[in-house]
Amino acid sequence: MENNKRKLLTVVTEAALEATLIKDLDRLNAHGYTISDVRGKGSRGVRHADWDLNASIRVEVVCDAATAETIATHLQTHYYDNYAMIMFTSDIFVVRPEKF
Amino acid sequence: MENNKRKLLTVVTEAALEATLIKDLDRLNAHGYTISDVRGKGSRGVRHADWDLNASIRVEVVCDAATAETIATHLQTHYYDNYAMIMFTSDIFVVRPEKF
Amino acid sequence: MENNKRKLLTVVTEAALEATLIKDLDRLNAHGYTISDVRGKGSRGVRHADWDLNASIRVEVVCDAATAETIATHLQTHYYDNYAMIMFTSDIFVVRPEKF
Amino acid sequence: MIDPVILFFVLGAVAGLLRSELRLPAAIYEFVTIVLLLAIGLKGGVELARQPFGALAPQLLAVVAMGLLLPLIAFPVLRYLGRLPRADAASIAAHYGSVSVGTFAVAVAYLGSRQIDFEEYMPVLLVALEVPAILVGIVLARGLSRQTQWKSVGHEVFLGKGIVLLLGGLLIGWIAGPDGLASIEPLFVDLFKGFLALFLLEMGLITAAQVGGLRRHGPFLVIFGIAMPLFSALVGTGLGLSLGLSVGGITILATLAASASYIAVPAAMRISVPEANPTLSLAAALGITFPFNVLLGIPIYHALAVWADAFLKG
Amino acid sequence: MIDPVILFFVLGAVAGLLRSELRLPAAIYEFVTIVLLLAIGLKGGVELARQPFGALAPQLLAVVAMGLLLPLIAFPVLRYLGRLPRADAASIAAHYGSVSVGTFAVAVAYLGSRQIDFEEYMPVLLVALEVPAILVGIVLARGLSRQTQWKSVGHEVFLGKGIVLLLGGLLIGWIAGPDGLASIEPLFVDLFKGFLALFLLEMGLITAAQVGGLRRHGPFLVIFGIAMPLFSALVGTGLGLSLGLSVGGITILATLAASASYIAVPAAMRISVPEANPTLSLAAALGITFPFNVLLGIPIYHALAVWADAFLKG
Amino acid sequence: MIDPVILFFVLGAVAGLLRSELRLPAAIYEFVTIVLLLAIGLKGGVELARQPFGALAPQLLAVVAMGLLLPLIAFPVLRYLGRLPRADAASIAAHYGSVSVGTFAVAVAYLGSRQIDFEEYMPVLLVALEVPAILVGIVLARGLSRQTQWKSVGHEVFLGKGIVLLLGGLLIGWIAGPDGLASIEPLFVDLFKGFLALFLLEMGLITAAQVGGLRRHGPFLVIFGIAMPLFSALVGTGLGLSLGLSVGGITILATLAASASYIAVPAAMRISVPEANPTLSLAAALGITFPFNVLLGIPIYHALAVWADAFLKG
Numbered sequence A, B, C: 001m002e003n004n005k006r007k008l009l010t011v012v013t014e015a016a017l018e019a020t021l022i023k024d025l026d027r028l029n030a031h032g033y034t035i036s037d038v039r040g041k042g043s044r045g046v047r048h049a050d051w052d053l054n055a056s057i058r059v060e061v062v063c064d065a066a067t068a069e070t071i072a073t074h075l076q077t078h079y080y081d082n083y084a085m086i087m088f089t090s091d092i093f094v095v096r097p098e099k100f
Numbered sequence D, E, F: 001m002i003d004p005v006i007l008f009f010v011l012g013a014v015a016g017l018l019r020s021e022l023r024l025p026a027a028i029y030e031f032v033t034i035v036l037l038l039a040i041g042l043k044g045g046v047e048l049a050r051q052p053f054g055a056l057a058p059q060l061l062a063v064v065a066m067g068l069l070l071p072l073i074a075f076p077v078l079r080y081l082g083r084l085p086r087a088d089a090a091s092i093a094a095h096y097g098s099v100s101v102g103t104f105a106v107a108v109a110y111l112g113s114r115q116i117d118f119e120e121y122m123p124v125l126l127v128a129l130e131v132p133a134i135l136v137g138i139v140l141a142r143g144l145s146r147q148t149q150w151k152s153v154g155h156e157v158f159l160g161k162g163i164v165l166l167l168g169g170l171l172i173g174w175i176a177g178p179d180g181l182a183s184i185e186p187l188f189v190d191l192f193k194g195f196l197a198l199f200l201l202e203m204g205l206i207t208a209a210q211v212g213g214l215r216r217h218g219p220f221l222v223i224f225g226i227a228m229p230l231f232s233a234l235v236g237t238g239l240g241l242s243l244g245l246s247v248g249g250i251t252i253l254a255t256l257a258a259s260a261s262y263i264a265v266p267a268a269m270r271i272s273v274p275e276a277n278p279t280l281s282l283a284a285a286l287g288i289t290f291p292f293n294v295l296l297g298i299p300i301y302h303a304l305a306v307w308a309d310a311f312l313k314g
């Protein structure tokens, strides 16, 4: 059962980054991603999605630990300083591990 | 504290399946579910929700390990071949475990 | 690597509580939160978001174990009896732990 | 001749009962509601501009008194005849003491298509009737307890979407006057009945979804949901007569009295009296009273107004 | 003179191909669709009220027969000429046997701006044509297997948004009649072409997104997506002639035959024949046939109708 | 006489400051924006069809030059007087060099309700003014660095929603001409001011939300947010005079110069100059300059145009 263990990488950030992140994920070998619209608050203040620039997204990627590490490092280096962004990983068990 | 351990089963799939899945979940003894609208990309290509057939949902079910197993197996058997779908479980700790 | 372990507290409840919960979270020292619109079913019946009073939200808070405990207890005491609400925590690993 | 907007309500209700997948997106329902609320306010405001505001004071006071009275009558009925828990009885009483903007709009359309005039300041009375019953409901549930956070209740009640748009529309109409509004009439006047049709389509769908709640909570709610508006309409008719309103005005006031809130009050009760079960009040207000008023009540209240007016004059 | 609504389609397609970020929110696309469906139904219903319903029976039967026939012709072509898997051939055949409401609306706008009359009960034929091909498609994919859950298929098909709104509109128009509808005309008549323009803008964007699917699935689909509507239009023209329709009516019937569904059928196939690849049918129906019909097909079918009508009479 | 659309802005701002729960759904705000952008484009396009396009070339060049010049003037003021970091100064300069479509629409409504004509090709100048300042802003922030991904900047800038809809509308209006557009006028002409009212209601709410940003970033932004548009309006007036525009045209050009972008530029800066703090530029552009222009600026610019025109002729 251990070979179906993967990482779920979750990123909450500005909607303005969506297109850029999608390109990054493709390049960094994520096999897929899931995006949803969210709102929230963090160190950069309230982002209540009342209009475009104030909207946030949650991006989730299921992948192995190494890919999660690569992506997290890339995002941290490129976007953490200038964008509202948080990131975390958790352990999950996938069905059909060959997909991820 | 161990008796409040449960599983969170997460399914990302086509919005067209929503009504069908709800019926399945009721039958398979899920005590509840939470659904949200998402978009994404996977092995079956980009699903960017610009219209009905291209929309995706995330279905989450909190339940015990056995129920999660049953549901996952059922979905895998019935829908994995013909629908865009991924599925994974994670460990969670619930408040008021008697509900799940 | 252990010092970047945190808790993700997830609450699914009625949209009518959003403003109240945000005030509670601020007071209980959550450094941030993320909210998304969801629909679902539980012990209090189907909530399919077709109109305001029937809408649900998912609130997620990344924080340390003690804060998660405090928030969970507060919500359980104040809202569990009278509102549709479920709550659970899971273990996550955060990037930039000093933020949470 | 049946008004087509009523047929849209029936279409929605039938589609809902047959479990069709038809659904108006939440954003569109909200859009339609916003335009209707603004349109009602604007129209009332234009009329207000034509007459001294002070002349309205007695009407306003009388109507607020009615808004305080009706929930006080409903409460003991619900509590002792219906054997409902205190919080539920208080909450339902508040719903029936307040008003439904959708029902008001249907009454306006009903009179409009029969070319029956009414006092155009009616939207002001609509606004005045929204709030008092909420306060009565909270006091009935809690007593005059210190615990109630009146400040946040006030915020919730007076700054809710409905009041802000109605009042805002009234003020804009009042300031801009009929000429000023000409340029925005295509949206707020010409489209009014089309938007009302879409609104009622969705209301039909929502109403159909309340049937489950009704089935669980028994026949008392069904009877209450029809008897209470009939009684309130009598009160409204009497008040309209004694205020010297026209037949149209009496009809509207009776409809306002008879209607039960399903926007402002449920939201306020959910926060202020959370132990009240919202399924009960919505099943009654939306599942019974709204369709009853829209399909049968308004013609009845109109007939009543005609009769009362003739009786008084004869 | 090119109709501006067509230019909105072109704008959407070009913006989509250039990967512009332009997008109509999903709720707005739904809103526009709902208004168009209701408007088409209402207009048809008003006309139905003017004539005995029974007189329509032969037309209805003939048109349903056409809806059963067309997928039966398309299926072997797709299966043997196109070498497509059985499920895919059946699903695509169902798409082409059914109809596209958007294409119908463009044809109505086309005739309208040329002041060409047509039998106003055409929306009834539109409704009648939506369903039969779906049933044929399921049987072609599955055989008359017991496993097919016909009850839930029926629910899906007859209670889908499209049918409910078209039929609902027809009934409301029929009951309310032209005078009754006057008050909602600003929304459902005056705004019809503006909403059609927005609808086609989004259709252009969606069409552009299908190009990827087409590139992957080769030239056969492109040829089929043009040849099949041309053939179906011939069938529709022939049927229109033999039913004695006017030139406008023949044009509409040919357009209905030629159009391929992209709302009702894809949704039904996804549930009933899930092993069919939806990318294939949508690439053909949306990527090829919809733009072909809208840009070239309708003028061709109109010319054909003029010619056929003259030929017959001459 | 105050235009009612301005009152909607005030209503939104007051509701926002009082923390009312009023909110236009995001999809509706987008819908309203799309219709306004298309409507402005269509109207300009129809007028373009009436005159040789070449005749516009000098105006276009002059206006692009102004779009390059204004941010170059604003930058040193922000950098040295305001002591802002380089990226912030560059970003804010870009906002003020570009234009606000909402402000343009209010100016059009202002002149319209006073029956003052203006050169109808103004929407072309609007489009021409959107982009240059963005490029200047990026260069000011980065220098002419190789690192800047000009290709993706260009994509972002030229294929953003605003430009595509304005240009698309222009082209459709130009091709279809006034007769062709008659059928879609109920949506794009008759509803224009109603939609503008809803748009300004939401703008009021958004503006109110910027007040926090202002409080944090001090009085310099407030002064800049009023002084800069006044200065730019002088430049725009001068340019309008020297191009021989009518009083209405000068008013519009001054308004364009004075307006600060809050759609296209913020989006482009967020991607191209991410280290610039968007709170600063939005607090200034939305929190100060937009309300200033809408409430006071436009009448001032109009008075200025009248005076300048009289002065020149006298």
Ligand SMILES: Nc1ncnc2c1ncn2[C@@H]1O[C@H](COP(=O)(O)O)[C@@H](O)[C@H]1O
Residues within 6 Å of the ligand: A012, A013, A039, A040, A041, A042, A043, A044, A045, A046, A047, A056, A083, A084, A085, A086, C030, C031, C032, C033, C034, C035, C060, C061, C062, C063, C100
């Ligand atoms: N402690 C937290 N828990 C949950 N979500 C958070 C937390 N902190 C930040 N977020 C989310 O991440 C976004 C960006 O965070 P920040 O960069 O800290 O402003 C916020 O708008 C929230 O949606």
Ligand SMILES: Nc1ncnc2c1ncn2[C@@H]1O[C@H](COP(=O)(O)O)[C@@H](O)[C@H]1O
Residues within 6 Å of the ligand: A030, A031, A032, A033, A034, A035, A060, A061, A062, A063, A100, B012, B013, B039, B040, B041, B042, B043, B044, B045, B046, B047, B056, B083, B084, B085, B086
């Ligand atoms: N590796 C992944 N990480 C996150 N989400 C994924 C991943 N793969 C697929 N998905 C989601 O699951 C949906 C169906 O996946 P698929 O069946 O692989 O096309 C996609 O549209 C995504 O929303």
Ligand SMILES: Nc1ncnc2c1ncn2[C@@H]1O[C@H](COP(=O)(O)O)[C@@H](O)[C@H]1O
Residues within 6 Å of the ligand: B030, B031, B032, B033, B034, B035, B060, B061, B062, B063, B100, C012, C013, C039, C040, C041, C042, C043, C044, C045, C046, C047, C056, C083, C084, C085, C086
């Ligand atoms: N077992 C469950 N799994 C996932 N979500 C649930 C579950 N039970 C309840 N929920 C969600 O929590 C909301 C409130 O639950 P309840 O208070 O049980 O009615 C529901 O409307 C669902 O969205």
Ligand code: NA
Residues within 6 Å of the ligand: D070, D095, D096, D097, D098, D099, D100, D232, D256, D257, D258, D259, D260, D261
């Ligand atoms: Na009442």
Ligand code: NA
Residues within 6 Å of the ligand: E070, E095, E096, E097, E098, E099, E100, E232, E256, E257, E258, E259, E260, E261
């Ligand atoms: Na067809």
Ligand code: NA
Residues within 6 Å of the ligand: F070, F095, F096, F097, F098, F099, F100, F232, F256, F257, F258, F259, F260, F261
């Ligand atoms: Na400017």
